[in-house]
Amino acid sequence: MQTTALTSDQLDTLREVANIGAGHAATALSHMTGRHIRMSIPLVVGLPTDQLPASVAEGDGGRIVAVRTHIRGDLAGDTVLTLSAANARRLCDALLFRTTPDGDQFDDLERSTIMETGNILAGAYLNALAALLHLVLLPSVPELLVASMEGYAASWRRRTNGLALCAATEFAIPEESGDVVLRGTLLHLPDVASLRTILDTLAVR
Amino acid sequence: MPSVLICDDARFMRTVIGQVLGQYGFTVVGEADSGPRAVERYFALRPDLVTMDIVMPELDGIAAIRQIMERDPTARIVVCTAVGQDKHVAESVAAGAKAFLVKPFKPAQLMDAVDRALATNPR
Numbered sequence: 001m002q003t004t005a006l007t008s009d010q011l012d013t014l015r016e017v018a019n020i021g022a023g024h025a026a027t028a029l030s031h032m033t034g035r036h037i038r039m040s041i042p043l044v045v046g047l048p049t050d051q052l053p054a055s056v057a058e059g060d061g062g063r064i065v066a067v068r069t070h071i072r073g074d075l076a077g078d079t080v081l082t083l084s085a086a087n088a089r090r091l092c093d094a095l096l097f098r099t100t101p102d103g104d105q106f107d108d109l110e111r112s113t114i115m116e117t118g119n120i121l122a123g124a125y126l127n128a129l130a131a132l133l134h135l136v137l138l139p140s141v142p143e144l145l146v147a148s149m150e151g152y153a154a155s156w157r158r159r160t161n162g163l164a165l166c167a168a169t170e171f172a173i174p175e176e177s178g179d180v181v182l183r184g185t186l187l188h189l190p191d192v193a194s195l196r197t198i199l200d201t202l203a204v205r
Numbered sequence: 206m207p208s209v210l211i212c213d214d215a216r217f218m219r220t221v222i223g224q225v226l227g228q229y230g231f232t233v234v235g236e237a238d239s240g241p242r243a244v245e246r247y248f249a250l251r252p253d254l255v256t257m258d259i260v261m262p263e264l265d266g267i268a269a270i271r272q273i274m275e276r277d278p279t280a281r282i283v284v285c286t287a288v289g290q291d292k293h294v295a296e297s298v299a300a301g302a303k304a305f306l307v308k309p310f311k312p313a314q315l316m317d318a319v320d321r322a323l324a325t326n327p328r
Contacts, residue, residue: 031309116215123287130290
């Protein structure tokens with residue numbers, strides 16, 4: 001299945017699937033941080049995979065922090081939480097109740113905090129999809145990548161061979177002033193067979 | 206003071222759970238970051254309570270619960286996990302878990318689950 005061959009009904013369905021999953025993930029993030037989470041409408045795209053990192057990562061020129069979990073069970077693929085290093089630092093500060101200077105080096109506790117956030121968001125996303133699709137889904141132990149944009153893109157190319165579709169949802173924690181204090185992206189990258197399973201399960205032709 | 210063993214591959218989550226339970230008078234006697242380590246630590250420490258993640262390296266939490274319950278059916282284990290699908294709840298309970306909690310959770314929710322677990326198999 002090529003994403004260019006997806007009909008508008010299929011894309012609309014996949015967007016709604018991502019919306020439901022991301023909604024649960026946003027709720028989980030809201031509970032973790034104690035803050036209101038603003039969520040974008042999921043962007044469901046089929047892109048050459050080497051273009052994907054630049055389309056979803058915040059281009060602040062710094063390092064990229066990504067938490068990848070492999071989806072196991074009735075579907076296969078990955079979920080990836082992507083943050084700029086600055087946003088990952090803000091996430092750690094919010095969850096560890098402290099303020100630290102900006103920097104792209106993370107100690108063990110901070111790395112664990114970022115990974116567990118990715119794990120919880122992936123779990124919430126997959127729990128929602130499992131309920132919607134009547135499937136059993138389980139995230140793997142999360143992997144953390146802290147890399148330059150080039151390193152992130154290279155990792156992406158190595159790991160997403162064959163993946164043709166990405167559902168990206170942007171999360172943001174706004175301040176009362178409207179300024180965004182934390183921004184990140186959750187990606188769902190089903191493999192081609194899983195894409196077919198999702199659409200067949202929902203009887204979308 | 207009840208003793209607790211916290212099993213989670215995320216140090217952050219072990220810290221959070223430990224802080225909450227510490228505030229309620231529990232003593233954290235050990236931590237484990239994998240399934241095999243959870244089983245080994247349980248039988249070395251014999252805690253009053255165990256919190257167990259499901260997705261962990263080497264051996265998942267449900268398999269670890271089975272191994273613990275096989276040798277000590279009185280173990281009181283609360284599952285704390287990001288995966289809350291019916292199948293995982295059912296498998297955890299069948300394995301012997303006394304309560305099931307989906308992350309993220311509030312301290313009151315954790316303590317409610319802990320109370321339910323401790324109410325079983327009084328020691």
